[in-house]
Amino acid sequence: xxxxxxxxxxxxxxxxxxxxxxxxxxxxxxxxxxxxxxxxxxxxxxxxxxxxxxxxxxxxxxxxxxxxxxxxxxxxxxxxxxxxxxxxxxxxxxxxxxxxxxxxxxxxxxxxxxxxxxxxxxxxxxxxxxxxxxxxxxxxxxxxxxxxxxxxxxxxxxxxxxxxxxxxxxxxxxxxxxxxxxxxxxxxxxxxxxxxxxxxxxxxxxxxxxxxxxxxxxxxxxxxxxxxxxxxxxxxxxxxxxxxxxxxxxxxxxxxxxxxxxxxxxxxxxxxxxxxxxxxxxxxxxxxxxxxxxxxxxxxxxxxxxxxxxxxxxxxxxxxxxxxxxxxxxxxxxxxxxxxxxxxxxxxxxxxxxxxxxxxxxxxxxxxxxxxxxxxxxxxxxxxxxxxxxxxxxxxxxxxxxxxxxxxxxxxxxxxxxxxxxxxxxxxxxxxxxxxxxxxxxxxxxxxxxxxxxxxxxxxxxxxxxxxxxxxxxxxxxxxxxxxxxxxxxxxxxxxxxxxx
Numbered sequence: 321x322x323x324x325x326x327x328x329x330x331x332x333x334x335x336x337x338x339x340x341x342x343x344x345x346x347x348x349x350x351x352x353x354x355x356x357x358x359x360x361x362x363x364x365x366x367x368x369x370x371x372x373x374x375x376x377x378x379x380x381x382x383x384x385x386x387x388x389x390x391x392x393x394x395x396x397x398x399x400x401x402x403x404x405x406x407x408x409x410x411x412x413x414x415x416x417x418x419x420x421x422x423x424x425x426x427x428x429x430x431x432x433x434x435x436x437x438x439x440x441x442x443x444x445x446x447x448x449x450x451x452x453x454x455x456x457x458x459x460x461x462x463x464x465x466x467x468x469x470x471x472x473x474x475x476x477x478x479x480x481x482x483x484x485x486x487x488x489x490x491x492x493x494x495x496x497x498x499x500x501x502x503x504x505x506x507x508x509x510x511x512x513x514x515x516x517x518x519x520x521x522x523x524x525x526x527x528x529x530x531x532x533x534x535x536x537x538x539x540x541x542x543x544x545x546x547x548x549x550x551x552x553x554x555x556x557x558x559x560x561x562x563x564x565x566x567x568x569x570x571x572x573x574x575x576x577x578x579x580x581x582x583x584x585x586x587x588x589x590x591x592x593x594x595x596x597x598x599x600x601x602x603x604x605x606x607x608x609x610x611x612x613x614x615x616x617x618x619x620x621x622x623x624x625x626x627x628x629x630x631x632x633x634x635x636x637x638x639x640x641x642x643x644x645x646x647x648x649x650x651x652x653x654x655x656x657x658x659x660x661x662x663x664x665x666x667x668x669x670x671x672x673x674x675x676x677x678x679x680x681x682x683x684x685x686x687x688x689x690x691x692x693x694x695x696x697x698x699x700x701x702x703x704x705x706x707x708x709x710x711x712x713x714x715x716x717x718x719x720x721x722x723x724x725x726x727x728x729x730x731x732x733x734x735x736x737x738x739x740x741x742x743x744x745x746x747x748x749x750x751x752x753x754x755x756x757x758x759x760x761x762x763x764x765x766x767x768x769x770x771x772x773x774x775x776x777x778x779x780x781x782x783x784x785x786x787x788x789x790x791x792x793x794x795x796x797x798x799x800x801x802x803x804x805x806x807x808x809x810x811x812x813x814x815x816x817x818x819x820x821x
Contacts, residue, residue, distance in 0.1 A: 324359040324360050324395070324396075325356075325357060325358050325359045325360070326358065326359060326360035326361070326362060326396075327353065327356075327358050327360070327361055327362070328362045328364065329341070329342045329349060329361065329362070329363055329364070330342060330343075330363065330364040330365065330366045330367055331343055331363055331364065331365055331367075331373070331376040331377060331379075331380065331399070332364075332365065332366050332367020332376075333367040334366060334367035335364060335366055335367065336364055336366040341366070341367040342363075342380070343367065343371070343376065346379045346380050346382075346383040347383045347386060347387070349383070350380065350383035350384045350386065350387040351387045353384070353387065353394065354384075354387040354388050354391070354394070358394065359394070359395040359396065360394070360395060360396040360398065361380075361384075361394055361396065361397050361398060362398045362399075362400070363377065363380055363397070363398065363399040363400070364399075364400050365399070365400050365401055365402045371632060371684065371696045372694075372695075372696050372717070373401035373402065373403060374401070374415050374419075374566075374568070374694070374717045375632065375684075375686045375688075375694055375695075375696040377399050377401065377419045377420070378419060378568075378686065378688040378689070378690075378694070379686060379688070380397070380399075381397065381419050381420060381688075381689060382688060382689035384397060385689055396420075396421050396422065396486075397419070397420030397421050397422075398420065398421060398422045398423065398424075398457060398486075399416075399419065399420060399422075399423050399424070400423060400424035401413070401416065401423065404423065404424055404425050404426065404442075404446065405426070405427065410445065410446060410448060410449060412716050412717075413449060414448075414449055415566070415568040415717050416449055416454075417449055417450065417451050417454035418454075418568040419568075420454075421453070421454060421455070422454070422455045422456070422457040422486055423456065423457055424457045424459060425439075425442050425443040425445075425446040425456040425457060425458055426438065426439045426441075426442030426443060426458060426459065427439065427442070427459075428459065429458070429459035429460060429462060429490075430462070430466070431462040431465035431466025431467070431468055432466060432467075432468075433468065433472050433811060435462075436462065436468075436472065436475070436476045436479075437741075437764060439458045439459055440458060440479045440483070441741045442458070443456050443457075443458040443483050443485060444483070444522055444523050444741070447483075447520045447522045450484065450519075450520040451518075452517070452518035452519070453518065455484050455485065455486060455518075455520070456483065456484075456485060456520065457485055457486050458479075458480060458483060458485040460488040460489070460490030461476065461477065461480060461487060461488060461489050461490050461491070461504070462476060462490055462491070463476060463477060463489065463490075463491060463496070463500050463503055463504055464491040464492075464495075464496040464497060464500035464501075465490065465491050469811060470499050470500075470503075471809055471810070471811045471812035471813075472811045472812075473499075473500055473503050474503055474792070474812060474813055475762055475811060475812060475813045477503050477504065477506070477509060478509060478760050478762075478791075478813045478815045479748065479760060479762070479813075480513070481509040481510065481512045481513035481758075482512060482513075482521035482748055482749075482750050482758055482760050482815075483520050483521055483522075483750075484513060484515075484518060484519070484520045484521070484750075485513075487510070487513055489504065506791070506792070508789075508791040508794065508817070509791055509815065512750075512752065512758045512791070512817070515752045515753050515758075516753050517751055517752055517753045519750055519751050520750060521748055521749055521750020521751075521758060521760070522748065522749070522750065523739045523741060523746060523747070523748050524739065524747045524748060524749045524773075524777045524778055525739060525746070525747040525773070525774070525777040526739050526740055526741070526743035526744075526745060526746045526747070527743055527744075527745045528743050528744060528745070562607065562608065562609055562652050562720060562721050562722075563647055563652050563695070563718055563719070563720060563721060564718065564719060564721045565716065565717060565718060565719070566692055566694055566717035566718060566719040567719075568690070568692075568717060573593070573594065573722075574593075574721050574722045575692045575693075575719045575720070575721055575722070576593065576594050576690070576691040576692060577591050577592065577593065577594070577600075577687065577691055577692070577693050577720065577722075578591075578592055578593075578594055578596075578691060579591060579592075579625060579687070580592045580596070582621075582622040582623075582638065583613075583621065583622055586622040586638060587638065588622035588623055588624050588638030589622070589623060589624070589625055589638075590612065590621050590622060590623065591623060591625075591635075591693070591720075592612055593609075593722045594691065596612060597611060597612060598610065598611060598612060598722050599611070599612040599613075599615075599621040600621065600623065600720070601615050601616075601619050601620070601621050602619060602620060602621075602623065602637055602643075602645065602654055603616075603618055603619040603620075603654070604618065604643075604654065605653050605654050605655070606619075606653065606654070607645065607652045607653055607654060609721075609722050620637065620638065620639060622638040622639070623635050623636065623637065623638055623645075624636040624637070624638045624641065625687075632684040632685060632686050632696045633684070633685050633686070633687070634657060634683050634684065634685075635683075635685055636657060637654060641657070642656060642657050643655070643656065643657065644656070644657035644658070644683045645683065645685070646682045646683045647682055647695050647718070648682045649682075652720075655683075657683065658683055682695075684696035685720070692719045692720075693719060693720040694717060694718065694719050694720075695718045695719070695720070744763060744764050744765030744766075744769070745761075745762075745763060745765065745769055745771045745808075746761070746762040746763075746764065746771075747759065747760075747761060747762075747771065747772075747773040747774075747777055747778065748760040748761075748762060749773065749777070749778035749779065751779060752817070754819075755819075755820055756817055756818060756819045756820075757778055757779060757780060757817075757818045758791075758815070758816070758817055758818075759773050759778055759804065759815070759816045759817075759818060760813050760814075760815050761773060761806050761808050761813060761814040761815075761816075762808070762813050763808040763809065763810055763811065763812055763813070764811065765810060766810055767810055768807060768808065768809045768810060769807070769808060770805055770806070770807050770808075771805065771806060771807075771808050771814070772803050772804070772805040773803060773804050773805075774802060774803045775802045775803060776802070778818075780802075780818070780820075782801075782802045783801060783802060784802075784820060785820065785821040786799050786804075786818045786819065786820060786821060787799075787818070787819050787821050788804055788816045788817070788818050788819075789816060789817045789819075790814070790815070790816060791815040791816060791817055792814075792815060797816055799818075804816060804818070
């Protein structure tokens with residue numbers, strides 16, 4: 321009673337369990353999800369087909385929107401782009417918060433202390449991409465599973481609550497030991513997780529008992545600042561002046577397109593800006609954006625949005641169905657349409673012939689719900705015998721642009737906290753509504769130790785008069801002039817809510 325109804329699907333040709341995937345059937349599956357009253361969708365990234373994760377996940381976002389219409393949408397849309405396993409991709413993956421509600425930030429969790437710490441560290445690195453309503457998912461809770469000690473379960477739950485990670489119980493609630501059930505039912509910690517400010521708590525400081533010295537910490541101003549994006553210029557245009565990084569979330573007008581009927585007597589269509597003034601114009605090899613109705617001799621604005629499948633399209637010259645729009649990381653141009661072995665001999669597109677797209681990758685486009693025409697290519701190397709193509713960075717969302725020049729300013733999250741996760745005595749903290757701060761003192765070492773959180777490390781002013789509440793016992797805790805200290809057993813935590821008096 322009171323549980324949510326969830327389903328697992330994958331954005332590829334197969335799931336991680338080798339069952340049928342949703343790729344190419346997104347709108348059908350979304351309609352089934354809505355009709356079945358499903359509350360939660362976990363959308364994995366197995367069964368890759370050389371299509372960028374951002375393109376595939378936006379397809380399902382649009383499919384869910386179409387299925388639910390004005391009914392409000394699914395309660396939770398969760399996804400797992402495999403690029404989260406690459407910690408250097410954080411800045412390029414800021415699009416994750418524009419797709420749905422939560423996304424995995426690390427590997428599959430196990431009921432082992434090392435796995436819990438590994439996922440917590442990964443989730444901490446991805447903190448800049450979280451924002452209110454959109455959260456990093458450190459994976460399900462292993463409370464009551466395996467050989468985890470009660471202390472390790474307490475640490476697990478406290479960290480997940482502080483990080484605003486979804487609290488998804490991964491154990492049989494009917495068979496939980498009393499001490500494990502008590503951890504899961506801690507209302508004070510759940511309140512931290514569900515706090516309306518919704519800012520992810522992070523590792524603020526760490527020290528080594530053998531050295532006895534604190535490591536450098538992140539400036540305290542960061543902790544009370546939501547993960548809003550800093551803006552910087554991406555630099556000069558990469559190749560074609562009509563391709564730039566996608567501005568997901570709120571699409572800029574220069575990246576928004578509509579499909580209009582073709583010119584008189586044409587069976588094709590036109591790609592136009594939303595004001596109807598500028599159209600994609602193609603020649604034998606060249607591509608540009610010109611005023612609608614003004615194609616020069618030898619060029620046309622009539623195109624064929626030939627569906628490679630329901631997910632992506634090959635955009636072809638309506639006069640020559642074997643000529644396709646392509647972007648190879650250097651130029652936007654027309655080239656011979658690519659087809660795959662196993663495409664059923666179809667000379668113009670793939671349709672439902674189980675295309676693998678290993679050589680089609682730079683000819684695939686997706687018109688998403690923001691009316692952006694995003695490029696769906698990956699950075700996989702060209703198959704043997706194919707012309708060499710530029711190695712475009714994986715999962716850098718690129719969109720067709722109506723204006724040339726340099727690429728637009730783009731948003732990128734602030735850098736993650738530069739604190740050493742391997743140090744045994746750790747101070748984690750995060751801001752709460754009303755100016756409160758939640759503090760987790762974590763001991764990952766092998767013996768009991770005293771841990772101190774200094775106000776400067778957790779976003780409070782030196783000398784601030786603070787009252788502290790122990791979130792395990794509900795009792796008041798003593799504080800110093802500019803710190804709070806607790807003795808913490810091995811693999812355990814002390815958790816406090818600090819309020820300005």
